[in-house]
Structures are given as structure tokens and as C-alpha cells.
Amino acid sequence: MSSIELPHGTVNYRVTGPSDSTARPVVFAHAFLVDAGVWSPVADLLAARGIRSYAPDWPLGAHRVPLGPDADQSPRGVAAQMLAFLTALDLRDVTLVGSDTGGALCQFAIDIDPDRVGALVLANCDAFDTFPPFPFSVFFTLLRGDLRMRALLQPMKWRRFRHSPMGFGLLANDLDPEQTRRWIEPCLSDKAIRSDAIRFLNASDPDELLDVSTRLADFAGPVRIVWGGADRAFSLDLGRRLQRAFTDAELIEVPGAKTFVQLDAPDVLADQIAAISARPSRAYTDPS
Secondary structure, three states: EEEEEEOOOEEEEEOOOOOOOOOOOOEEEEOOOHHHHHHHHHHHHHHHHHOOEEEEOOOOOHHHOOOOOOOOOOOOHHHHHHHHHHHHHHOOOOOEEEEEEEHHHHHHHHHHHHEEEEEEEEEEOOOEEEEEOHHHHHHHHHOOOOOHHHHHHHHOOOHHHOOOOOOOOOOOOOOOOOHHHHHHHHHHOOOOHHHHHHHHHHHHHHHHHHHHHHHHHHHHOOEEEEOOHHHOOOOOOHHHHHHOOOOEEEOOOOOOOOOOOHHHHHHHHHHHHHHHOOOOOOOOOOOO
């Protein structure tokens, strides 16, 4: 695990793959209450193909280092943090990959400044005014306060509940109990981390993501929409609608996979990332 100091605070991140790779680098964005480890199966598969990837722990409730009180924790603010990460590591012409909440953040990022992004891969994720989808829209509303968040997360200590449809079981078919425990531990044990998460929830507005959707067609690079067909939160119709919003997008349906395609079908997602990363970019412009 590496770390970097950005204007908003410290970000821990995992780097996988050869340092001398000539392939387009990949940068991942994960879901709320999830850390970068969710991408490890895909990152390992990409590394075997010679592709270097970066998986930061974004400040979405499973991060270990709290932010400063002045950090912009709105979705647009976190997306700006993602762009600052690319700049700090001088990553250019990247393939940006997002899932769930991370997919929404990727959309905000290319809306703010697409200059360092050459291609985009979105797995099942928030889009338009589905931010978040039911039932998470209800659950996240209930989490918007320190005492409520701490109380409502207590049952997540138990694997049976954590892996049920009331927890992460709605999002993936096969879950590692140690990993899912790591996801919720920071919010359970650290008030400052809970504060970061609550600020993000309180600043999230479906109308803002809907507004971003009106400009997705402006992104000039190739886009791959990789959608789990067994997802009960993000419908396939939402994925099709997202595909149509871009100028150059292809939809790949993954039967049997839920929201976290990176866990349910990592080989399929890795194949799609590798394929789109090999395509010439029409989006990237050298910021220098």
C-alpha cells in the first residue's frame, strides 16, 4: 500500500502491474462503504497482461485516514480529488474504471476535466437521477447522522447480516467475510471517518448527476458499459440508457453477475478493460 498527499488529504492506494508498462494505465473508483480491495481480482488479471493499475481508497467511508474538515466531500469534490490524484502521479491517457458510486464519480470527473482520461469503463453504477438506487436511497438517508450511522452499522459486524440482501449480499454473489468486515470497520470505529462519509451523503444530489448526464456525449473517448444482468439495484435498462448517453459506447451484459461485476466476473471485466485500453484515444490531450 502506497500513500500520497493531495490538497484535500492523504490517499492510500494499491499499485499492481509492471512499472515499465507501455499500456494505458488504469485507475479504479469504488463504491460507498467499500475500499480499493474490491478491485484486486481485476487488477491481478490486468497485471498478468502487462497493464499497470492504481486502486485508491477514496474517502467514501472505508478509508483509513480521515480528511481535513475543509475537504470538499461533495461528489463533484471527490471527483476533483480523483483528478488531483492523476495529476500528482502524472498519469496521462488513463482508462478510468468505476463501479456503483465510483461510476458516478467517474462521470463527474470527465465532466470537470477529461484531459487526462483516454477511455472509460463503467460497471453497474449510479446514473442520471438514480443516485443512489432503491433500496440504498432509503438506507443512505438513514445514515445521514453520526449516531444513526453508528447504530445502523452495528448489525454489519455479523457476517450473516453483512452478507444478506440487507447488506453486501445484494451487490455480489461471492463475498469474502474478512474483506467485507474491513469495509465497514473504519465507520464503526472512527468518528472522523464517519464524518467524512456523512458529509458525502449529505452533499449528494441526484439532480447534479442528472445534469452531468446531459454532457456525457461530449466525452470523445471510447466507453465500455459492463453490466451485471442479475443486479436488483441497477437495472439493465439503466445500463442501456447510459450507453445511449455517450457518443462512442458499447454495452456488454454479464449474465448472473450482480452490481460488483469485478467480484462476480473479474475475467470478463478485465477482458473489457484490456480491450478498450488497446483502442486509440480520441479524448486525451496532453495537459503539458
